[in-house]
Amino acid sequence: MKNVLLAGSTGYLGSYILKELLTQNYRVRTVVRNPAKLEKILEGFNGRPEVVEAQVTQPETLTGCCEGMEAVISTVGITRQRDGLTYMDVDYQANLNLLEEALKAGVKKFVYISVFKGESLRHLYGINAKEMFCDRLKSAGIDYTIIRPTGFFSDMADFLHMAQKGRVFLFGDGNNRLNPVHGADLAPVCVNALSLPETEVEAGGPEVFTQNEIAALALKAWGKKGKIVHMPDGLRRFVLWSLKTFTSPKTYGPAEFFLTAMALDFVAPPYGNHKLWDFFREKTKYPDVS
Numbered sequence: 001m002k003n004v005l006l007a008g009s010t011g012y013l014g015s016y017i018l019k020e021l022l023t024q025n026y027r028v029r030t031v032v033r034n035p036a037k038l039e040k041i042l043e044g045f046n047g048r049p050e051v052v053e054a055q056v057t058q059p060e061t062l063t064g065c066c067e068g069m070e071a072v073i074s075t076v077g078i079t080r081q082r083d084g085l086t087y088m089d090v091d092y093q094a095n096l097n098l099l100e101e102a103l104k105a106g107v108k109k110f111v112y113i114s115v116f117k118g119e120s121l122r123h124l125y126g127i128n129a130k131e132m133f134c135d136r137l138k139s140a141g142i143d144y145t146i147i148r149p150t151g152f153f154s155d156m157a158d159f160l161h162m163a164q165k166g167r168v169f170l171f172g173d174g175n176n177r178l179n180p181v182h183g184a185d186l187a188p189v190c191v192n193a194l195s196l197p198e199t200e201v202e203a204g205g206p207e208v209f210t211q212n213e214i215a216a217l218a219l220k221a222w223g224k225k226g227k228i229v230h231m232p233d234g235l236r237r238f239v240l241w242s243l244k245t246f247t248s249p250k251t252y253g254p255a256e257f258f259l260t261a262m263a264l265d266f267v268a269p270p271y272g273n274h275k276l277w278d279f280f281r282e283k284t285k286y287p288d289v290s
Contacts (some may be wrong), residue, residue, distance in 0.1 A: 001274045004106075005066055006049070006196065007056055007098055008028045008075030009036045013113060016187035017073060022047035024191060031056060031065055031098075056084035056094040057085060059101075066098075072196050073111040074098055077130065078253070087129035088252055095133045099140060109143040111193045116150045116202055116268050124260060126253045136200075143194040149206040150266040151180045154277045155179035156214060158258075160283055163218035166226045171236040172264050176211035176229065178266040179204035185189065185272020204268035207276060211262070214276070236262065 008014035009030040018041070021028045023122065025181055028049035032038050035051050054061035056076055066072060076098070077091045095112065102110055114130045121127040137144050162168045181204050189203050209217070212228060219226035240259050243252035 003027045003068060003070045005072045007072070010034065010041060011075055012152055013183045013186060014075040015041045016183035017190050018077065019045060020047065020187040022049065022144050029069060031062070035043055056097055057089055059097040062097055062101050066101045069105060071109040072098060072102045072107055073190060074155055075113045078126065086249060087126045090130035091126065092133045096136060099137060100145040103142060104142060107142065109194060111139060111145045111147065111190055112137055113147045113149065114278050115189065115233050116148045118148060121260065124256050125249045126257055133267055143195065145198055146200045147190055147193060148200060148268070149176055149181050150204045150268045151184045151277060153180055156180055156276060157283065158216040158220065159214050160280060163215070163222050163224065163226060166224050167229055168215035168218060168226065169229045169231060170215060171216045171231050172233040174215065174230055176263065176265050177208055177209050177210055179208045179270060180270065180276065181205035182274035189271050199226060202268040205270050206270045206273055208267055209276070213266065217277055217280055221284045233263065
């Protein structure tokens, strides 16, 4: 399968997948809202995709986007609430719009990036939207692979933001474990899935940390002694309840997943070789680590 449509190519993971596809000499067509952002991502990079300017949440703009394509990779999903769109608008319906176009065009395979432990986290608003799409994908009659990463290095920037101020706040004892993965390490996993029979692939990075260890690493990256503050887990549960009771899903959705994940182990089979310390060190060269 050498003809691939990629959706979400201007996001964190999507940008790495795009470069991996081009490096492996795939013919790539990408759906983007802002072609200028794509050019910035590919600045200095050898190779360019075919660009379709469209809104994945508006199905009429996607008409014919999959013609001539053999596979689709979608990283489409909300990471930070914006534009007034809901998880159902983006994580579910936008991906369904892509799937329907793929089916019309006779695409052979659909690769979708969901989340580790997603099936057991359906009670979370944002995760339920992803898993509802996974259900539709599984029943669509097309070959598929669902990639389930534990979390990205970019998500660990939250630790850096706290550490910059000299304190990192954790719920509970901080001993829950996780192995976040760099986008450059996950991208080959997603591309290789195009030619593999597995229907689900769980993926993490090469290093397993406790939350305490990540917090200490973040403080070290800023050159601060700092302090790790452990808050009672009951407070985490109270904050979750308060957000769900007094705010809308647009507000509590991202926080709901973060606060729930803080109380779980997120360790998946390791891929790649990027080190979290190198990521932190690179980020802290600059005042803004967002």
